[in-house]
Amino acid sequence: MVNIIIYLDENFEAPVLVEELLKERLAAKISIDKDNVSYYIEDGHLVTKTRTVLTLQTKALHFSAIDNFLQDRFGEQVPLCSVPITQVNKRFDQFIRENTSREND
DSSP: OEEEEEEEETTSOHHHHHHHHHHTTSOSEEEEEEEEEEEEEETTEEEEEEEEEEEEEEOGGGHHHHHHHHHHHHGGGOOEEEEEOOOOOHHHHHHHHHHSOOTTO
């Protein structure tokens, strides 16, 4: 199981994307963090970027399907990463497994 973190530009309709991912059973649960501000240095200057961040709990084997899902809709411009969930209690494990079961699993 993993948390997949998706960084969307502000112009993307996050709730629509969330609904599609849940209906496709690619994620068991998704949270939206609006107006997430990140900072980095580019060409020696401080850059501030505001995005909407989605955090999905899902099975690790769904990473490629989620990446393809995003690329089909937005191209390769949407950054995402996966962070392993190393320990969960029985209830949370069952919730993720039951809500991400797909035909090819």
